[in-house]
Amino acid sequence: MSALISAAMDFKHRVDTNSLQPLRIRGVLPVCMAGMRRIFGTTRVPGPEADTLQTHSIPAHQADAHVLLNIGASLFCLPVLVQGLRVPTETLERALRAAMAEADAQGSSCWGAGRDAQPCVSLLTAVDRGTWAACRGDIGAAVA
Secondary structure (H helix, E strand, O other): OHHHHHHHHHHHHHHHOOOOOOOEEOOOEEOOOHHHHHOOOEEEEOOOOOOEEEEOOOOOOOOOEEEEEEEOOEEEEEEEEEOOEEOOHHHHHHHHHHHHHHHHOOOEOOOOEHHHOOOOHHHHHHOOHHHHHHHHHHHHHHHO
16 A cells, blocks of 8 residues: 555656656547646535535645545545655555554444444535535534
């Protein structure tokens, strides 16, 4: 898994630096690559009437970034850039194993046990837009 994250970071770097070769239809006609910037850091934010896309970029002066791990119903934040430096693959691997162990070690709750002891927030995307938007607002207020 850490190798996959590292490869995704390599790909993102090529997108960010415009060094990614454009896709070509039948090897001839180049395809617009502007949408590639939305592959990473883009989320659909539910609203009462319509969803919006929100893309987060890493400002040059901030240079810290993370990926979100979804292990069962548990969510973990995994740093991949710290002060502009990539976290080594070996460190990512250790952090991934630690997150999996932490998810598995959770006790029982009304939602389940281990990896499933937390409420499965992603299931909210299956309810109607207004309910999902209201729940997302409540969750954001609870963790802020």
